[in-house]
Amino acid sequence: MTNQVLSCKNVGINFGGLQAVQDFNLTIDDGELIGLIGPNGAGKTTVFNLITGVYTPTEGEILLSGINIIGKMPHQIVRYGIARTFQNIRLFDHLSVLDNLKVAANKDMRYSIFSGMFRLGGYWREESEVTDKAIEILDIFDMGKHAYKYANSLSYGEQRKLEIARAMATDPKLLLLDEPAAGMNPTETDELMDTIMLIRNEFGITTLLIEHDMRLVLGICERLMVLNYGQILAEGNPRDIVNDPLVIEAYLGKGE
Amino acid sequence: MPRDKKLIYLINTGLVLILFALLTVFEASGVFTRYSMSIVRLVCINVILATSLNVTVGNLGQITLGHAGFMSIGAYTAALFAKTEVITGQGGYYIGMILAGICAGIFGIAIGIPVLRLKGDYLAIVTLAFGEIIRVLIEYFDFTGGAQGINGIPRMQNFSVMFFVAVICVTLMYSVMTSRHGRAILAIREDEIAAQSSGINITYYKTFAFTLSAFFAGVAGAMYAHNIGTIGASFFNYNKSFDILVMVVLGGMGSFTGAVISATVLTVVPETLRQFNEYRMIVYSLLLIMVMLFRPEGLLGRKEFHITKVVDKLRNKFGKQSIEGGN
Ligand SMILES: Nc1ncnc2c1ncn2[C@@H]1O[C@H](COP(=O)(O)OP(=O)(O)OP(=O)(O)O)[C@@H](O)[C@H]1O
Ligand SMILES: [Mg+2]
Numbered sequence: 001m002t003n004q005v006l007s008c009k010n011v012g013i014n015f016g017g018l019q020a021v022q023d024f025n026l027t028i029d030d031g032e033l034i035g036l037i038g039p040n041g042a043g044k045t046t047v048f049n050l051i052t053g054v055y056t057p058t059e060g061e062i063l064l065s066g067i068n069i070i071g072k073m074p075h076q077i078v079r080y081g082i083a084r085t086f087q088n089i090r091l092f093d094h095l096s097v098l099d100n101l102k103v104a105a106n107k108d109m110r111y112s113i114f115s116g117m118f119r120l121g122g123y124w125r126e127e128s129e130v131t132d133k134a135i136e137i138l139d140i141f142d143m144g145k146h147a148y149k150y151a152n153s154l155s156y157g158e159q160r161k162l163e164i165a166r167a168m169a170t171d172p173k174l175l176l177l178d179e180p181a182a183g184m185n186p187t188e189t190d191e192l193m194d195t196i197m198l199i200r201n202e203f204g205i206t207t208l209l210i211e212h213d214m215r216l217v218l219g220i221c222e223r224l225m226v227l228n229y230g231q232i233l234a235e236g237n238p239r240d241i242v243n244d245p246l247v248i249e250a251y252l253g254k255g256e
Numbered sequence: 257m258p259r260d261k262k263l264i265y266l267i268n269t270g271l272v273l274i275l276f277a278l279l280t281v282f283e284a285s286g287v288f289t290r291y292s293m294s295i296v297r298l299v300c301i302n303v304i305l306a307t308s309l310n311v312t313v314g315n316l317g318q319i320t321l322g323h324a325g326f327m328s329i330g331a332y333t334a335a336l337f338a339k340t341e342v343i344t345g346q347g348g349y350y351i352g353m354i355l356a357g358i359c360a361g362i363f364g365i366a367i368g369i370p371v372l373r374l375k376g377d378y379l380a381i382v383t384l385a386f387g388e389i390i391r392v393l394i395e396y397f398d399f400t401g402g403a404q405g406i407n408g409i410p411r412m413q414n415f416s417v418m419f420f421v422a423v424i425c426v427t428l429m430y431s432v433m434t435s436r437h438g439r440a441i442l443a444i445r446e447d448e449i450a451a452q453s454s455g456i457n458i459t460y461y462k463t464f465a466f467t468l469s470a471f472f473a474g475v476a477g478a479m480y481a482h483n484i485g486t487i488g489a490s491f492f493n494y495n496k497s498f499d500i501l502v503m504v505v506l507g508g509m510g511s512f513t514g515a516v517i518s519a520t521v522l523t524v525v526p527e528t529l530r531q532f533n534e535y536r537m538i539v540y541s542l543l544l545i546m547v548m549l550f551r552p553e554g555l556l557g558r559k560e561f562h563i564t565k566v567v568d569k570l571r572n573k574f575g576k577q578s579i580e581g582g583n
């Protein structure tokens with residue numbers, strides 16, 4: 001109980017008749033790396049939206065380190081320590097790569113509007129601190145060389161990486177990645193797997209990821225959860241899960 | 257303060273002073289007539305109006321059409337304050353200006369909180385309506401002089417004062433926009449959902465941008481009232497709001513230097529074309545259409561014109577590596 005990062009209890013949401021997620025139960029312990037898989041439209045992204053406060057569940061409760069976060073606004077939930085990426089990349093296209101990270105650091109910055117307006121001491125101190133920290137994160141992702149480029153000038157793979165880097169800049173306890181490997185070629189995916197492992201091993205950040213790429217899922221996840229029609233179909237060790245006939249059926253349809 | 261930043265500040269201060277010296281010399285030597293100087297003063301006011309609208313339209317990315325409304329609140333606040341004659345002279349001018357900004361800012365908060373839930377066309381229409389409501393209310397009440405407006409406002413046509421007030425206003429807005437608060441506002445423009453998921457309080461920063469914008473529109477209104485001496489509500493109609501919006505769009509939404517340049521051009525060109533009165537609107541419209549056809553993102557797009565970048569580019573030609581400045 002002490003090292004439980006996230007706990008969802010009987011969480012559900014109903015969109016005007018459509019039960020997108022039902023009876024969703026999940027507990028994640030500190031430092032775990034868990035995969036959430038399931039066919040298209042299963043409700044995976046909806047689970048992320050529920051955890052991050054984009055949607056308010058119609059049933060159940062969500063606890064982060066024991067604190068109930070239901071009803072909190074998305075920006076408040078970031079403060080509690082949950083950061084995410086999006087299925088379709090959402091970057092601040094016309095800001096520099098560095099500024100993308102500095103926006104994420106805003107919540108921990110303290111200098112006032114006046115301090116920024118009149119360039120008082122606090123402005124210089126915090127700006128240079130945050131810049132150093134952001135560059136540090138970019139270097140971990142091997143993106144330091146892109147710091148001053150516009151985010152939309154990066155390659156697709158780099159943009160995906162930048163989104164993760166930006167999430168890291170919020171200094172999260174729990175990282176939610178929505179299909180981080182979507183659209184990547186095998187080399188990029190390999191690199192991404194290294195990055196995700198690095199985040200876990202070096203920084204001990206708990207990670208929940210949605211992914212269709214089985215190579216990635218089997219390569220790095222310690223535990224899998226399968227969602228189908230908004231309900232948990234199976235849960236457990238990745239090797240067992242992929243051989244589970246129920247799961248195979250959900251993905252491939254019933255064999256004739 | 258980092259050394260390169262210091263250098264940039266020095267260069268910019270130098271440029272401003274050179275511009276000021278040039279204008280002063282032109283005025284003293286008679287190159288600029290009294291009429292030309294009145295246009296220069298108008299430029300100072302319009303520069304503040306355009307840059308302040310740039311905060312909401314360019315930086316926050318929300319089209320609003322009620323900027324003249326905030327300007328009128330500032331103008332009336334300053335005029336009424338001057339009429340009380342509590343504090344007269346230069347001191348009164350500055351205090352009236354700050355009061356004008358504060359009053360407009362308060363209206364900005366009051367209007368911004370409900371209205372900024374809307375987006376796109378809806379927001380544009382509602383702010384247009386608010387601008388008109390303010391105008392009608394000003395005409396309705398007696399203490400504002402009703403439809404007659406207010407006459408005999410103490411004149412303040414000192415070019416140096418107006419020039420430096422404009423410089424200070426633009427600098428302050430630019431400083432905010434390049435601080436963490438401005439970054440949050442730009443992030444909202446780029447992607448609201450991503451901004452929210454990065455810990456940005458959308459409602460707070462939208463209201464802040466709107467208020468900041470209203471504050472400086474109020475300051476410009478105060479300058480306008482003291483410059484012209486007589487104000488009436490009808491001047492601050494939606495046409496005025498559109499004029500300011502055109503300056504921002506033409507300069508490149510989100511670019512302060514663009515807004516300054518286009519505010520200057522769009523103040524000077526119509527005035528100089530006054531002698532060809534019947535063709536004036538045609539030329540003006542053609543100019544706008546051409547820019548929209550060939551530079552739809554505005555003259556400078558989202559970019560700022562930095563003299564240091566020009567220097568860097570020149571240096572690059574001689575084989576040195578430069579770092580792109582990203583805002
Ligand atoms: N805001 C909403 N209003 C109505 N229905 C919604 C809403 N958001 C999601 N849904 C529905 O909920 C279901 C689950 O969608 P979700 O995006 O969570 O699927 P997913 O598992 O992420 O699928 P994919 O693998 O395609 O990304 C879908 O049927 C979708 O249409
Ligand atoms: Mg999805």
